Amino acid sequence: MPDPSGAAGQATETRAARDWIKILAQYRQPNTWRSSFELAVTLGAFLGLWALAWWAMSISYWLTLAISLLNAAFLVRLFAIQHDCGHGSLLTNRTASDWLGRVLGVITLTPYDVWRRTHSIHHSSAGHLGRRGIGDVHTKTVAEYASLTRFDRLMYRLYRNPAVLFGFGPSYLFFLQNRVPVGLMNSPRFWASAMGTNAAIVAVLAVIYWFGGIMPILLIFLPSTILAATAGMWLFYVQHQFEDTHWAQEEDWDMHTAALQGSSYYVLPPLLQWLSANIGIHHVHHLYSRIPFYRLPDVLRDYPELAQDNRMTIRESLTSARLHLWDEKSKKLLSFAQARTVAH
Numbered sequence: 001m002p003d004p005s006g007a008a009g010q011a012t013e014t015r016a017a018r019d020w021i022k023i024l025a026q027y028r029q030p031n032t033w034r035s036s037f038e039l040a041v042t043l044g045a046f047l048g049l050w051a052l053a054w055w056a057m058s059i060s061y062w063l064t065l066a067i068s069l070l071n072a073a074f075l076v077r078l079f080a081i082q083h084d085c086g087h088g089s090l091l092t093n094r095t096a097s098d099w100l101g102r103v104l105g106v107i108t109l110t111p112y113d114v115w116r117r118t119h120s121i122h123h124s125s126a127g128h129l130g131r132r133g134i135g136d137v138h139t140k141t142v143a144e145y146a147s148l149t150r151f152d153r154l155m156y157r158l159y160r161n162p163a164v165l166f167g168f169g170p171s172y173l174f175f176l177q178n179r180v181p182v183g184l185m186n187s188p189r190f191w192a193s194a195m196g197t198n199a200a201i202v203a204v205l206a207v208i209y210w211f212g213g214i215m216p217i218l219l220i221f222l223p224s225t226i227l228a229a230t231a232g233m234w235l236f237y238v239q240h241q242f243e244d245t246h247w248a249q250e251e252d253w254d255m256h257t258a259a260l261q262g263s264s265y266y267v268l269p270p271l272l273q274w275l276s277a278n279i280g281i282h283h284v285h286h287l288y289s290r291i292p293f294y295r296l297p298d299v300l301r302d303y304p305e306l307a308q309d310n311r312m313t314i315r316e317s318l319t320s321a322r323l324h325l326w327d328e329k330s331k332k333l334l335s336f337a338q339a340r341t342v343a344h
Helices: 016-027 031-057 061-087 092-109 112-125 141-145 150-160 162-179 188-212 215-240 255-261 270-275 282-287 293-302 305-309 314-323 337-342
Strands: 325-327 330-333
Touching: 016 150, 016 255, 031 215, 031 293, 061 092, 061 112, 061 270, 061 293, 092 112, 092 150, 092 188, 112 188, 141 162, 141 270, 141 305, 141 325, 141 337, 150 162, 162 188, 162 215, 162 314, 188 215, 188 337, 255 282, 282 293, 293 305, 330 337
Parallel strands: none
Antiparallel strands: 325 330
16 A cells, blocks of 8 residues: 555655655565466466477468567566566565576576676666666767767767667677676676576577477577567667666766656556566666566556656657767757757
8 A cells, every 4th residue: 555645646856766765665575476476477378389389380480480479578578577586576585586587597598696786786876977887778978979089989879779779789688798797707606607597598409409400499499589689678778768867977876866767667558568567667666676566557556646757658769769878968868969969
């Protein structure tokens, strides 16, 4: 139940971001039955569609491909459930939550312990201009970009190009970068996580190859993984990359303010919201990451003022793909063309 002292409808501008923490703490307790149900439904559908796609190879490779692309949606949802494991918000037992995350990490090609650490860094430094580089989409300020050499500008433009961010980038991240603990290379623990996940992935693919040859890998594993990685990258991008997002230097940065103002509420149709495990309610998640994903809609229901913050429809989100530079003066994310106007 909502805190009766915080009447719904009060504008969030009149309530400091930190003040929401006590209110949101009421939603943090996971329901073991509900968590198990959500996992069973998602994993069952994923494995069922895998089996159906394999069977369909005897009928049509095109049918197999269509089923595998549909299954990408459930792979995205499995990653979102793994994400909750990393925050300790899915199960009350942290050990069970971590081992479930490690198993799901084999399916999502993500070394769980490495990801959990880098994602924790992301949560503790989101919107901090002095702590960019791990667990985020790299973003330069207008002033930083202006000071780059021509070659470095070209490299940054290439990195921020949608064809790279949402084309080549997701495959590079999940198939190549995740194979080593990037950003944590000096830790044996994280090397063990990466190498253990790699070994498990190879073992699973070897079993698939043994029973079905190369075609299940080419027609089911690769298409579903690539599409899921692309969708996941897009979701992560729009959650923090929008015109009125929040970035600040050390002296002006506050973690709770950055969470509320620097994370979007991605308004999706009900089916897409379910398949993405409510991750679009990202500002609430960043404010209190221990809330299970299936309780995030309860927060918006009880405190509808939060549903007005940083709202972004699918159509509106498409424009964010052309925003690349943070302007510290206007406090907005700008396109390269807008940045040139500011510079002049």
